[in-house]
Amino acid sequence: MTTPPATPVTTPDGELPPLHIEVDGEPAADPDLLATLMSGYGHFTAMQVRGGGVRGLGPHLDRLDRATRELFGRGLDGGRVRALLAGALAAAGRRDASARVYVYEGARTVVTVRAPYPVDRTPQALKSVAYWRPAAHLKHLGGFGQTFHGDAARRAGFDEALLTGGPDAEIAEGAVTNIAFWDGTSVVWPSAPCLAGVTMALLAPRLPSVSRRVTLADVPGFRSAFVTNSRGIAPVSRIDDTVLTVDEELMARVYAAYEAVPWDSVEGA
Known part of the structure; x- marks a missing residue:
């Protein structure tokens, strides 16, 4: 034959x-x-490592496993990822770092380690753009649109782009952040398609949170807003021409909620 x-x-x-x-x-x-x-073609997760630990390491590993199953039809063992991450940190001689884990076809896994990002709570000015990420629930590669709009926003004097879509400019997320609004009672996370960031996932159950539709026209009705990502949390001072109050009491509550999240050892128990 x-x-x-x-x-x-x-x-x-x-x-x-x-x-x-x-x-x-x-x-x-x-x-x-x-x-x-x-x-x-692939996906990744980004995390801050301090003292060999990561806040929300479990959600990071779950994210990698889910995305690998969706993109490549196979799971990704969390124990293996931990070992690769621990090995990369040891090779770099770092217990404090900014680390990323990338996954490609065949579950080929790449770990990068660099110096940790300093805490930056500077109020952010956001420029709205008409763009939503494809397959927004995935932290996927190929973020040309995010980089393009983010760079354009910075050239225009803003700190980041705010992704909106549809005829009424429904708000989804920042170019590299999640965004939340404060109505005086609840932290409102936009319900449009977006990445469920790990920092957002850790904060939401620790704050009086709701998820609902938010448009640019709704922004003036909120008291304040803040953004979150793997580097941390920062208040929002302005969206386009709308000035927002930096609510110090709210931000203290948000920071305290996040800092109460325990650090999970990369090397395991």
Whole structure:
């Protein structure tokens, strides 16, 4: 019996993988790995590490597993991720760091470690843009739109872009943050499609939270707002031309809720 030829593996855009790759005129040390990284198809999670621990490590590992199952049809063992993260931190000689875990086709896992981001609670000015991330529930790669709009917002004198969509500019999230509004009684998380960030997920049950539809027209009716991501939490001082009060009492409550979250050891118990 004649064995049929193997079907070549293609990249997400249907292209065959390259036979040869050069970087700045030099052959890549591992062309297969570089081709995987260049595909731009995958997902990741970002976290701050302090003293070898991460706030919400479990949700980070769950996120990686869920996204790997959705994108690649297989799970990602949390114990393996922990071991890779611990190994990367040890190799970098760091117990405090900003770390990312990227996952690509075949569950190939890449860990990056850099210096930790300092706490920055500077009030943020946001510029609204008409853009929603595709497959917004995933922390996926290929964030050209986010980077494009974020850079344009900064050139215009803002700190970040605020992603909105639809005819009435429904608010979803920031370019790299979740956003929450304070109505005097509840913390309101927009219900439009967005990434359920780990910091948001840790805060929401510790604050009087609700999720509902929010549009740009609703913004003047809120008392204040704040943004969250893996680097921390900051108040919002302005959205477009609408000035928002920085509610120090609210922010103290939000910071205290977040700081009450325990640090989970990367190395395990």
